[in-house]
Amino acid sequence: MQLLKFLPGAALLVPSVAFSQQPQHRQILQIVDQHAAHFSATSKTIWEYAELGYQETKSSALLRRELETAGFQVQSPVADEPTAFVATYGQGAPVIAILGEFDALPGLSQAASPDRSPITTGAPGHACGHNLLGSGAALAAVALKEYMQQNHVTGTLRYYGTPAEEGGDGKVYMLRAGLFRDVDVVLQWHPDSENIIENGGMLAMNSARFLFHGVAAHAAMAPERGRSALDAVMLMGSGIEFLREHIPSNSRIHYIITNGGAAPNIVPDTAELYLYARNPSLPVLGDVWNRILKIGQGAALMTETTLEVKDVGGTANVLPNDALAKVAQRNLEEVGGYRYTADEKHFAEELQKSLPPGGAGDLDSTALIQPLRPPDPNAAAASTDVGDVSWNFPTIGFETATFVPGVAAHTWQAAASAGMTIGHKGMIIAAKAIAITGADLFSDPQLVSAAKTDFQRQLKGRTYASVIPAGQTPPLDYRNK
Amino acid sequence: MQLLKFLPGAALLVPSVAFSQQPQHRQILQIVDQHAAHFSATSKTIWEYAELGYQETKSSALLRRELETAGFQVQSPVADEPTAFVATYGQGAPVIAILGEFDALPGLSQAASPDRSPITTGAPGHACGHNLLGSGAALAAVALKEYMQQNHVTGTLRYYGTPAEEGGDGKVYMLRAGLFRDVDVVLQWHPDSENIIENGGMLAMNSARFLFHGVAAHAAMAPERGRSALDAVMLMGSGIEFLREHIPSNSRIHYIITNGGAAPNIVPDTAELYLYARNPSLPVLGDVWNRILKIGQGAALMTETTLEVKDVGGTANVLPNDALAKVAQRNLEEVGGYRYTADEKHFAEELQKSLPPGGAGDLDSTALIQPLRPPDPNAAAASTDVGDVSWNFPTIGFETATFVPGVAAHTWQAAASAGMTIGHKGMIIAAKAIAITGADLFSDPQLVSAAKTDFQRQLKGRTYASVIPAGQTPPLDYRNK
């Protein structure tokens, strides 16, 4: 990683301030650099595994092995999730957690190439960069542990191996299993196309499969004897569309049809619609969800079918933590961004040709750190089970430029970037920022205390309640069609 | 009316058999001919009035006056219907009823012209020929009464002035008021484009206004606060469309939207869908109706609105009576059809040019009587409150060629035909057939008895139940938007 001396045209952005590094930070950054190539290779291996949620057998094993080798004690499996684990170093307060994810996305197989080239058509791919996420978090943990050991820092460092972030909500069940019980502060990061602090935001989400049961009949000879489950799905879909106008416009509802009937000449006796709903606010989401349930019931009533709602999962929005955000921003600026080599620049330019008009971002922006932004409840966003963690413990997130500027997550372009040096460079920045922030937390009890105070302020007296019904077990087969 | 000597090419049809008239029939036919011009003029006056259902003030008064002048005792108003009446001649058994209707249809104003020429655009018109129906039935009643008086025939002859056949179900409330209590046999006719006996058939029908209540809101500033009654109407409509495949395909459901919101920038807090459902079978209709109600409820559930079902009316299908049909067929054949004058033929040819391709019927067919056909439950058909009468008393119907062959009821072409000599000629044939059939019933107790026996057979032990809820009063304002 190059440090930047001169940044023309960066008036609106914050240049890196590497020159002001504290000595202990400098030590940690050096440790990270020593392990960087190794964990880049780890990330590449997981990128090649490209395992779907709750099926990350090899990816989880690889990360566990790395952490064990580095001296962590690993507990696995946990929380009834075969691929979840907790790796611990040290003891006593404070307890600082680093989150690691490693699941891939279906259908997004892609070579590390700037044009659309699936390795295996239809196979999964790391289009959200979780190969980098889990490996970068491990790199941070390993470096921080070395630093703690070398400097006799007391406290507990934990790496949480959290499966199935993409819709399987692995962290929620780990929370329920009490695995975070004694945590003081949570650090996490996510691949992105810019270097920025993620202080809260994201959308609370709920999801379910709406399975309708009807009565089959020969569709040509006796359609009047049938009660079509597909009709119910169609009418539920229409009902959802009519709902859109009459809910807060920062909501999101989207669905697919996972069972649309077996054969045209048979009135379908089962049909299924799989739906996500989201809103920045958990209570608003609750209201919207109740109305979605009514729409499903109405569709069943209209068609003389019955409705079975199969809850899949859901997450809270991410609570901000201004105390942590301030430190995180400072540290990310201290670490600074990075610049492309000529080859990387060529790769990025080629890849940007596949983006929609106006979609390409400034390639020089990878060298910059974005200023801290206030949360915008209307901003388009995704959802993450980090949200549930953030409602229970002070949490802060980093995002770094692992994707070519302008590339969105969940695209083949993201998978391509995540499999080569651009992704690796972004990952290393994240590892560094996490590691020095962890060191700050271990060395400064007031920082931990301020984080906790701000956490209570953000809660505003509200209490956390997961959208996932109590007693539900991890949906280990949610990726099987 | 000309008697026909020679009918080339009528192999499949039954020519008139005027030469075989019984003496008493011949006497009646002469009386009808004497009054024919007068009642043709009456029909023309009612055609000009063109009054909608329950608003037939002038039309009803004119017919009452004619019957009073002819010596009937008139009771009016009856059954809480201002334009309903009962005109009676004679006393004792048997009691023979003739039904008369006189309501027009909205929006079908039309001159007696072979091209589309509304008298007043948007105004009502006699597109179902009820101006002929009421006048022709009166002509039959007056002629039969004269014949009875001249020949000292005992028994009771009644003319029922029945309003609002087109959706207002005037006869149902007259039945409920007990006005038919002592009737033995009911004779009725309807304008058509051919001469034929209508022995049962038609569709049982139910209808209601589905009025949804929601919550208004500014549609741009706070659509999320609104609960759209129009959304409920839209979803109910969609639900109905999905229902079509899964009910017996000889059903009919059709609807309009009578309230679709007040202004685009206000989320509608009321909206209304007005629906008819029909099936040849009353019980099947009942099943279909229950499913329509569920669809309405489902739409309300989906949209957080409430549903108010306002029953409008409904009718039974028409029960056949084979005993009466046999006599009616014989008598209609005895009366025979009629031929166009050169002017009428020119009118008919011009008018037929406006019919869809293949829609024009054979102009010579007005001279013929169609053979008696078995009822076909899949045949397309309309509905009539004659149906309810037919479930209570032996009933038979005549149809005569008052419309140019190929012309359907409820079209401007029907209104045009009903306002000129083609309509009048058809009407006179109907009057003659009714009158001589009435004479047969007065003179032949066995015929009345056979009609009653067949009536019981057709009921098959079923008991009549109107689809209109008990206690409902006539919807006198159903034609006010």
Add this chain to the structure above:
Amino acid sequence: MQLLKFLPGAALLVPSVAFSQQPQHRQILQIVDQHAAHFSATSKTIWEYAELGYQETKSSALLRRELETAGFQVQSPVADEPTAFVATYGQGAPVIAILGEFDALPGLSQAASPDRSPITTGAPGHACGHNLLGSGAALAAVALKEYMQQNHVTGTLRYYGTPAEEGGDGKVYMLRAGLFRDVDVVLQWHPDSENIIENGGMLAMNSARFLFHGVAAHAAMAPERGRSALDAVMLMGSGIEFLREHIPSNSRIHYIITNGGAAPNIVPDTAELYLYARNPSLPVLGDVWNRILKIGQGAALMTETTLEVKDVGGTANVLPNDALAKVAQRNLEEVGGYRYTADEKHFAEELQKSLPPGGAGDLDSTALIQPLRPPDPNAAAASTDVGDVSWNFPTIGFETATFVPGVAAHTWQAAASAGMTIGHKGMIIAAKAIAITGADLFSDPQLVSAAKTDFQRQLKGRTYASVIPAGQTPPLDYRNK
């Protein structure tokens, strides 16, 4: 098979007339009886194979082997269909064809048990009894061939092994390949729950996959960038529902959704609706089909997606042949029905318990032959590629009681019946009726000539055009999802 002496209560049905058998018929019936057990076993083996359309490798091979062993010359594969074949015996005129089918239905695996017991859940099953169809036709062919050989009958006997009747339209491509070129008369049969002649009827059918292409986008972060192919499918479905009211009510349209999106959080860039449309009349079907295409185009226009119509297949309705029907009826009556053993009766009674209320038929009716019925264009019906054959050659069909009375085709109950002795008994009746009708055709040139005359009369000058576009090849993979 027992001949019936006494049939109480069969006033409306035609008892068998076995006593009047002609000597040559008697000889053939004996030959059929000799081979009956063997071909029952063949049918059972094919029932166990339960192979889907165009995948009937083992079933086709087994039937080919049987026919080769019996002395037929077998040509295979033909018409670019790996499982199609033609087996020929004899030479010269007339050429009499017997049709054999052997494909199973997806998802209807069922043991020969009177309660719902899939052998393998989700696997195919012979719910249309084509295991009996192909084997029974082979039994008829083998018996007729023996009879011809023994009696030096001249002429050509052909067995057409026709794959993929269930939606794959195997016969249409065999017709196009010229394999029927010199045929004089076609005999076929189908399993049913009563013994009856199928003289025409069935529905002309067309089918296609409507594949929409849109633009993917993250459904939470940038739904406005997506163009949803699923929206197009939903709107096309709605459009179809609105169409139902405005096409002839003896039409049938039914569809499923074969691709409803990949993941809820991705705006679907492909989605697919798979649709069948049917009508008794080919030209009416053509009109309906054009309107369906417009609905698909309208849905694409509405959603800024593009539509790819992938024609799957289609069939003509079955033309009647009154000359053949008369002979077929007489011969089926001559063969007569059959009676259940006590075990079979018990099986049938148990199985009938699973039928909907009122759905169970009279168990004694298997002993009877239904009277010849006129075709009813409004009757509910399925479709078959026999229809296309019937538009090219005089064709007649038999149906026999292989299913327990009240059981409909395409149900597990049908699959259960087809796998045990009830199915076998019905199959043997069909084989007998076909064989003696074939013998009649070989011995009576006037009968062949009358069949051809009636064929021309039924065509009414119309010329056959398949609904499958010219140049299309057999959809060999239509059963792969």
Add this chain to the structure above:
Amino acid sequence: MQLLKFLPGAALLVPSVAFSQQPQHRQILQIVDQHAAHFSATSKTIWEYAELGYQETKSSALLRRELETAGFQVQSPVADEPTAFVATYGQGAPVIAILGEFDALPGLSQAASPDRSPITTGAPGHACGHNLLGSGAALAAVALKEYMQQNHVTGTLRYYGTPAEEGGDGKVYMLRAGLFRDVDVVLQWHPDSENIIENGGMLAMNSARFLFHGVAAHAAMAPERGRSALDAVMLMGSGIEFLREHIPSNSRIHYIITNGGAAPNIVPDTAELYLYARNPSLPVLGDVWNRILKIGQGAALMTETTLEVKDVGGTANVLPNDALAKVAQRNLEEVGGYRYTADEKHFAEELQKSLPPGGAGDLDSTALIQPLRPPDPNAAAASTDVGDVSWNFPTIGFETATFVPGVAAHTWQAAASAGMTIGHKGMIIAAKAIAITGADLFSDPQLVSAAKTDFQRQLKGRTYASVIPAGQTPPLDYRNK
């Protein structure tokens, strides 16, 4: 109006600063106070007239009379709008325009009572407070004119009487007629429930009636012959609902059905959907509008109907003007808010009981001036033809607390407030702020110049194009159903 000495708890709001009034401002405020009672009465009279757009005959005449009496020269009618007028005082530069509106809203008749009490059920009412708007603007104009006369101020003062703001877009046609040609700055105000500067914002809007033409048919006897225009409306509506997800979520689309068929038993040959679409950005709105047109075309294609798009009207968003906003804010603060009397407070408290939970605002807030807020493109908003003015000339707007806090425009509660002293007090504040801002503009050429500079900056080189097609005339009958 009371001046406020002490405002506890107003930390976030700006108290009035009446004590710092400049002398010339003080003079104007006194003149306004002298005329305040008179123009309050004028507003009450117009409130009673409650005339709909383009039908404001009496309201327009009353305002013209007031302005003529006060010494303005009145030109009327103008721009082919019978109720539009321009009133002018003075001559030469600068030309300062004040806008006046006076149209009511359908169906919102309401007494000046805190509970729902229509004066005439279903009649129009001043639920947007335009009775106050037009009168208050006239009060400002009259006072400013007196001040100019007394102080020999040069320049031109114009009052534009602009009809049919509510959907009729009166100002757009007045712009096209060149009536604003020489204007330098435009001042306007609008009733609201708080005192605040409206610096830009609002939504660009387009609207049209989508009239479908089909083919009528008897819905029971021959529905297959009909092509339902209502089906097209239903499918267009559904298409719109599916569109919502895939356009920017700060868009608004809403529609009603203005013709949903004539009678249930007739397949509707005409049906109409009346739709508004809005977005903060004119170009985005243009994109959305094109997609709406496609949806209409798709619905026509699906139903074999034809579509006639009848453009009704549309407006631009309101461009901000920061130079004017600064002055306006200062002046509004100088004027200050007002306090309720005990009676008014009682009225307000009673009325707030009818608001939804959480909807009631702080009654003391009428005494405060809100701080100047930056425009928020995601904020819910309405549309106004002031937008089109603002794209042509520097424009600034005031809003004052004429409605009880928490009351939204277009509700009966707004109409109630607008008809009594609460409305009058708010109106007087607006008149004062406009009048002193006008005086500032007349006295300070640099202010006019700064306004023009900022206007050009806001345009960003874009050129104005109305969404209303060129050549369209004012839709004078748009309020006739």
